[in-house]
Amino acid sequence: xxxxxxxxxxxxxxxxxxxxxxxxxxxxxxxxxxxxxxxxxxxxxxxxxxxxxxxxxxxxxxxxxxxxxxxxxxxxxxxxxxxxxxxxxxxxxxxxxxxxxxxxxxxxxxxxxxxxxxxxxxxxxxxxxxxxxxxxxxxxxxxxxxxxxxxxxxxxxxxxxxxxxxxxxxxxxxxxxxxxxxxxxxxxxxxxxxxxxxxxxxxxxxxxxxxxxx
Numbered sequence: 001x002x003x004x005x006x007x008x009x010x011x012x013x014x015x016x017x018x019x020x021x022x023x024x025x026x027x028x029x030x031x032x033x034x035x036x037x038x039x040x041x042x043x044x045x046x047x048x049x050x051x052x053x054x055x056x057x058x059x060x061x062x063x064x065x066x067x068x069x070x071x072x073x074x075x076x077x078x079x080x081x082x083x084x085x086x087x088x089x090x091x092x093x094x095x096x097x098x099x100x101x102x103x104x105x106x107x108x109x110x111x112x113x114x115x116x117x118x119x120x121x122x123x124x125x126x127x128x129x130x131x132x133x134x135x136x137x138x139x140x141x142x143x144x145x146x147x148x149x150x151x152x153x154x155x156x157x158x159x160x161x162x163x164x165x166x167x168x169x170x171x172x173x174x175x176x177x178x179x180x181x182x183x184x185x186x187x188x189x190x191x192x193x194x195x196x197x198x199x200x201x202x203x204x205x206x207x208x209x210x211x212x213x214x
Contacts, residue, residue, distance in 0.1 A: 064087045064091075066080060066083050066084055066087070067080075068080070068103065074106075077103075077106060078106065081105070081106060081109045084109075085109075085112075088113075094116050095116050095117075095118070095194075095197065095198065096113060096116060096117040096118070096152075097117075097118050097119075097120070097190070097194065098117065098118070098119040098120065098152060099120050099186075099190065101119075104156065105117075105152060107154035110152055110153050110154045111154060113152075114151050114152055114153045114154075114159060115151065115204070116197075117151060117152040118149055118150070118151060118152070118162065118190070118193055118194065118197060119149070119150055119151075119152040119157070119159070120147065120148070120149050120186050120189065120190040120193075121133070121147065121148045121149075121150065121157050122134060122147055122179075122182050122185075122186055123137065123145070123146055123147070123148065124144065124145065124146025124147070124148060124164060124166055125146075125148040125150065125157055125158075125161065125164070126157075126158070127142075127146075129156060129157035129158070130156060130157060134175050134178045134179050134182060135175055137178065138173075138174070138175045138178060141171070142169070143168060143169060143170070144166050144167070144168055144169065145166065145167055145169055145178050145181065145182055145185070146164055146165060146166040146167070146182075146185060147164065147165050147182060147185035147186040147188075147189045147190075148161055148163075148164045148189065149161070149162045149163045149164075149189045149190050149192070149193035150162055151204070151209075153207075158207075159207070160204045160207050160208055160209045161208075161209060162192075162193040162196065162197065162202060162209055162211065163189045163192040163193045163196070163211070164189060165185040165188055165189045166185070167181050167182070167184075167185055169181065192213075195214075196211055196212070196213065201213065
């Protein structure tokens, strides 16, 4: 599924990865791929800043940039996904994050990569899957909104759920209020999902997850 910007990172599965997330411009709908970052020193404590990389390996390398297809044809979509896969292979990237990607990945791409592709969806799934969940939740008069991090499988917003969060709302809340309150939920849930995934704390069985949380 897949909501607006593509972040990819990490061939070192490090629980401190939360701090390395770098989002693409949410107004463009285009994809940015983040290459792997250098490993931190094993002796660093969780409260210490990461060990600076060697001068020959800058902390923030330039991002490969893959534009959003100019049309919605199947051929254009497959071309874009082929470019993404080439970057994943070249940079040895093993984790993809769909954060406001706002495009639908092809079933074939999801079948090849679902085990390391995490989507953050702005509803408490399975309610309000797909587009405009806050607008539909507001129209339905719900009293709780949520966010869900899940693996991206061919069926839209139906992959194994990794983490979820909720917040109470009332009839006084507008759609804009719900979006604002939901942002914090989305960040928290995505950070949890990434930490557990990168720390090898998730087992998947029958479209469900077993999470060995902190």
